[in-house]
Each structure stands twice: as structure tokens, then as C-alpha cells.
Amino acid sequence: MEKRPGKQLLELTVNDEFYELAVEPQETLLEVLRNHLGLTGTKEGCGTGECGTCTVLMEGEPILSCLTLAMDCRQKKIQTIEGLDRGEGLTVVQDAFLQQGAVQCGFCTPGMVLATTALLEENPHPSQEEIKKGLEGHLCRCTGYNKIFEAVEQAARGKSRDGDLGSV
């Protein structure tokens, strides 16, 4: 048996909480989130960066956590689907996905919701082409995308209690 390289110390912030973790150098961010932190809302559909289900936000930008080495996230701020929960109910984007019927099996949903949140933070009134561009890396097999598209449009029209993308 080959001896594995030793664990290394990783410091990062996930959903506003600071963590110090001992991780193996080959571990991905996805593995750390799911296996070390129990944040199973982030899903693995393929493990090779093709489906978008493992999307999380790093410094507000969507990334594929299955292709990101955990050690490359040192001192970074990560947000997962669980991080949208401020104890105040569904966010504008989550509510729009629910209202429009954009959720079926739900496996792609966390990645879709985070990608939509990032898109609308960056560009509150995206054009149809910009919506497609924003979600092009995300596969959904159930909906045919029509209702997801409508959900993004609803979320772009909607505003939270505080006028942002927070809880409705």
C-alpha cells in the first residue's frame, strides 16, 4: 500500500462560519463540505465537472466544488445552499423555484438556486440570453428548463422584505 501524503491544515469560511480542518491534499471542496462538515445539500452528479449539481459560491462566484481542491480554498469564503437559510424562510430565488414548479426531483436544484442567486446579484435584470448563459453549465433532466427559466424571471422581478435577494 502506498503511503498517503499527510493531512494538511485548511482554514476557510463556510456560510459565515470559520473552520480549521485537517484534510488530505487530494480532497475536493465537495468532499470537505459533504464528508467533513455534513453539508449534504451540495450534490455530486458526475464528479467530473459536467453537470453543475455541485455548484457552490466562492467569494460570491459560482464554482464547481467537485473540481476544486479543498486546499485551494484557503482563507476563502464559501457559500452553500444551507447558507441561504437565515432562519427567515425561503429566499426570493428559492420561492420563485417553488412557485413556478421549477423543482421536480430536486437533485439539480441546490446548484441551480445558487447559480441563479449569483447571477441576479451580479445582474439584477438579466436578458433571456444572459439567463441561459448563467445556467448553461447546469443539467436538469426533469423540467426541460422551461419552468426554471420562468423561475429566474420571477426572481428577477421579485424583491425580498429588505429589497434584496433575501427572504421573501
Added chain:
Amino acid sequence: MDKLDYVGKRVLRKDGPDKVTGRAMYTVDMEFRGMLTGGILRSPHPHARILNIDTSRALKLPGVRAVITAQDTLGVKHGFVETPRYPPDQHPLATDKVRFVGEEVVAVAATDPYVVEEAMDLIDVDYEPLPAVFDAEEAMKPEAPEIHPTHPKVEGPFHNIGGKTASGWGDIEAGFANSDYVRQDRFESHLRTHGYLEPQATVASFEPDGKLNIWTSSQGPFIKRAKLARTLGLPFSTVRVQKAYVGGAFGGKIDLFSHEFCAALLSMKTGRPVKIIVSREEIFSAYRHGQPLIVEVKTGAKKDGTLLAQQFKIINNAGAYRGSGVVVIFLAWGFAMLPYRVANFEYEGYSVFTNNPIRTPQRGHGAPQLRFAVESQLDMIAEELGIDPIEIRMKNARRSGEQLPNGDNVHNCGLRDCIQLIDKHTSLREKYGQGRAAGSSDRMRRGIGIGVSSYFGGSLIYPNSSSVVVKMNDDGSVALLTGAMDIGQGAETILSQIVAEELKVPVDEIQVTAADTETTPVDIGSWISGNAYVSGNATRMAAGEVRKKLIDLASEALEANADDLILKDKRIYVAGSPNRGLTYQKLVSASIQERKGDPIIGEGHWRTMRDEPFHPSLASTKGRWSENYAFDAQTAEVEVDTETGEVRLLRAVTAHDCGFPINPLLVEGQIDGQVSMALGHAFLEEIMMEEGRTLNPNWLDYRMPTIHNMAPSEHIDVITEKYEVGQPYRTKEVGEGYVSAILGAIANAIYDAVGVRLFSTPFSAEKILRGLGKIK
């Protein structure tokens, strides 16, 4: 008639909040203390004899807790079909031979995935490769290598026949003789896969008391329990299959898979929980895909378009074991019989073993392939006869109340309305022919086409029926216990709507316990398009019994006639006197006090075709098939680039008779999803194989539709049935029929645009350019 408050409404999914917040737990998310990781070593050969398996080096690797081969099993076989004619033919782990690349040979449980991988490298399997065959027609030839002996009841010189379906009625020769026009065509379809986003996965936990707990990504727990118990030699009472959320299935997660058996046996061997997650590459290259069919169809028609005779020969490439191959050749017969009346009909279908991975149902289970052939040929016949695509379909479409040749009845059939309404909605007849008439100088050409389909809603395969329990809680809220598995279609939501309607309790006050073989009653399963009808009626009956008990109590307490009582807001009052009433909470406590402790529980059971003992014969089609048929017509409008051969689907319309939609929002989701899947079938998706090996086992090379391929999808509801509180209802399926007609519609639209007739899927740019004479 009562006004409906919940059924027929756009009620939001009950599981929606869990899914948008990431709280929904799928099988892959299950974690237990001390859990081991399992993995499976697969055959690298398409056909080989196993000479020796040496696991000794792997067993010595630190961290490895168990290694199992066929020798550790009871040797009990299983199969998608398990009947006297078609007995089970798959071993959970290969014994003496492997018959496809990826067949399961050895399974390992270890402390982490890295150790599992290292252990696999230390297992030595000696194989003696055997000649292999991959093409169904090649495999039928007498000189082909034998994968399994031809079924003893199939006559003829063919090799490797796993099963045959033969059926017919009328006088086929006379039918052709009396026809004014006869043509024969051959259509072929290609290999595709389900593309569920959640990988197959199983967690097994064998408890010290002998209980085997299973969580597995599936389409219903009861068939999994039956097959696990039988192959492991355990009584049903010790195997508990429980719900986890399911991330899509589309037919691909129905019967027993090796990883489920292996996770269970590894947990039994080690006494530790074992999780196996199947990698995406394994799913693409070794798991069960859909079924490519060869459809030869000869049709005779009168000058006015009346179909007089139709003769089919179907060949299915079933892969290395029987799988659902002998079902798809039965179903293709049914999908040929359903929408149009044909007086003289002859059908034969062959399921052929090849050294490819096993096949399983894939949404539509043969209907898209079959309807593509029939609907394409129908347009060719119409053109020859000088009649339009609507007229020829109206001439032959079935009418309400019509008896089918197999003895079933179509009951209220909205097919003719679907065809007429879709023509009006799309102006098909006005547009049809304009693309081709536009002149060959236009680079971009548009066309429109139509297809028709029909699909059954529930039939008699294990577990045949659904039962449901509805219980009142002390506070007047309600609990629903159902064995139904919500695979994303919304089963739990629509069943809750039915309870809500019968009892006038808000949907969000209904707690659902679902899909647990130990605590919920049996359910027909989410793979035979019977959920809305079979499980739905069982739910209606269970809630109806609760309703009756509540009304009886209220009638007595309020000294009022039961007919004069109104249910509203968890309360029963006397019509005209809203103050003379009792809350459900009061009625429940009254029941407990006065009715021997009865807390008010209702049960309901529903079995389709209750007087039929069995499913119809897969071999002869004799026997009743279903009592519930949905119908649809679909149109496609396309734009073809005559320079590149690329086709864009501009608009898809689905006119459908689903009885009535229990939840229009969910029905729309089913329609959109099926149109998208058909678009993938038509243009994008293909599993490429060479010598039994998959060349594109990933989503970069197996191209599923992305948001850039989103098809504008419209729908027209043709309502033929209704829901009334307290009455049985006959709504129809919406999950499989609408992936079926659209494929033929797209082929017909391409022809309408550029005059190129396609006889095989996918509708690639290359085939279109060849048809246009632009390439050789």
C-alpha cells in the same frame, strides 16, 4: 356537485421547501457511524469464461473488511421478468461466465473509497475470452456465438432469442389484398440512457437483531424488498426498504441491481453499514439503458386513408440478459394497437440477446420508437393518397367507448379532439407543405409535423395494486401513509391533494409517510404510470372512509341528516346554520370516547382490472392489459439549415387527454420534461459503443439538452373525466405518453421542411445533408 378546493389546482409541491433548501436527503446523503464504502469489480470482457478469482491479496490490505464473489451468495437468480415462461436469468455476481463489459464479478467493502480502489487492483480474475456479438440481427444468425440458448418455445432457425411476442386479428392477407395502397418500411432507433442526475446508490445496514435496513435510489420499495429478500434468502419481515429522496429515475431504477444486493451482503458479512455509490462512468458504461428497436411495418390503406391492414416485425437488442427486453416487445404491440383502428393486424416481436449491457424500461418503454415508425409511415401514405396528415389521422383515430381488439375499452377517449384542436391551434393544415414549396433557394426552411400516441395507466405487474391508510390526528390534522415513491413527479403532492379534497383539510396540514416497506401499505410503484389512477383511488377510498366516520359522528351529535352536513376548514356544520357545527378535533375525541377508542382511521385499496388474475401473456398478448388509456397528439415546428443540416425545434405543442389534471402545474412539468427528453432523443443523445465498450461514458460526450436547447412547449388540455368527492375517478397518466408522439412529429416536420424522410434516429445533420444530396 361540490366545488373542488384542492384537486385540479396548482398546488405547490409538498417536498418543494426541502428541495430548494438542500434539506432533502437522498440515498447518497445517508451517513451512519462506522459506515464502510463498497465498490464493484466489473468484467473487462464482453464475453468470457471465468477461470479463477483470487481475492487473497485484496483481503490482506489494511482497511478491507470484506470481499465477496458469487461463491458467497446463495446462487439465486433474478430478472426484470420472473415468470414460468421467462424465469430469472441474472446472478447478482457473475458465476462461470461474463456476458457484457461491466458485468459485476467481485464486490469489496473497506474503510474508505481509496482503500476500495486499491483493493480492486489487488484482485486477480482469470478470464478465457469467448467470441461475442453485439448487433441483434447478427446475433440471430445460426453462426453467431451463443450467449444463451434460444427460448425453447420459440420456433425457427434463430439464435439467441430471449423471447417472442406474436399476436394479431382479422385476416392480414385479405386486408392487404383489399387495400388500394400498400407500403413497407423499416425504421431503426438508437441507444440512449435515462440521464437521472442522482447516481444509483444504496446504503445497507444489517442490525444485530437480524434486520436488514436498506435505503436505495429506486422507483418503489416493495419490488426491491421482494428481490433482495429472495436473492439473500431472507424473510420479507427482516428486510426493510425505506424512503430516501430520489433524484430522477425515468425507468432506470426499477428492478434489482447488483450494487443493492452487494451492499446488503457486505453489510451482513461485516456487521457494519455499507454505502455504494455508483460512479457516473459506471452508469454510462455498465448500467441498464433503454432499448433500440428495429421496426418493420407494412401497411395497407384504402384510397380515402382508411387503414385496412398492418403487419409488424420488431427486433429488440436486449443485451446480455433478458431484462425488460421481453416486455418491450409486448408493449410495442400495445402501442401499435392503441391509437388507430386497423381491422387486420399481425405482429411479431423478437427480443435478442447480445453482448451488451442489460436493458431496462426507459420513459415510454418502446412507445417513442414504435410511434416514430408508424407516424412517419402514415404521413408517407397520406402523401401518396393525396390527403393531409390531419385527415388520415381523423379517419382512423379511435372513438370514445371503443372496444380494443384485446378486450380492453378506451372509455372516454379524447384523441379526435386532440387532433382537431392541435390542428386549429397550430394552423397545421395551412402551414403544411409550405416549407417544401418555398423553393430550394432558401437556406433556412421551416416545416410542421404531427404525431399521435396513447399510453396505459397501470397494469398488473408486481405489486399489482396500491393500498393507503389515512389517520386523523387529535388536533384535526391528517396523516397519510402510502407506499408510493415520489421520484420527482409529485406523487406525494397529488395524493395529499386528494386527501385534502375529501376531507377539506389544507394540503400543508397533511403529514405524509411514504415508501417504507415496514410502516406503509403496499404500492404499485412509480414505473407503470399508475400512480395518479391506482394509488390515487386507493387514497380517495381511505380518505373517504375517514370522511364517512366524521360525518356519521357529526350527524349523530348535531342531530342532522348526513346529506345536510358541510365539511369546511376542518369542521362539519349543518347547511344553512354555520354555527351548528363541530370541529374535527371535537369529532376525533368524540369518536375515541364513544366508538370503542377508534381514533378515526380509513383504509383504501385499488387494483386495476380487479377481476383479472394476471398481466396479459407477454408471448401471446392474451388477457386484459389496462383499464386506463391516455391519448395525445403532438406537433413540432422546426427550422432546418440546408447548409449545415442542423435542425432547431421552434415550437412543440401537446394536445392531451389525461382525463383531468389533478395538479396542472405538475402536469405541465411532465409535458415540458418529456418534450425536452424527446428533443435529446431526436438530435443530441447517443450511447456510442464499440465491441461492447461505451465510448462516451460522460456528459461531455453524451449530450443531454441544456438550457440552450430549451424547447418552447405549449399544451392544450382535453378534459374527458372529472373528480367528484366520494366517487371513483378515472384520470390518466401524464408521465410517458408525451415523450412518444413528438418524435414522429419532429421527423414529419423535417420532411415537411426539406423533403428528407428519415428512417432512423437520431436525426443527425449528416443524415439530413445526405438526404439533401449535399454529401454522399
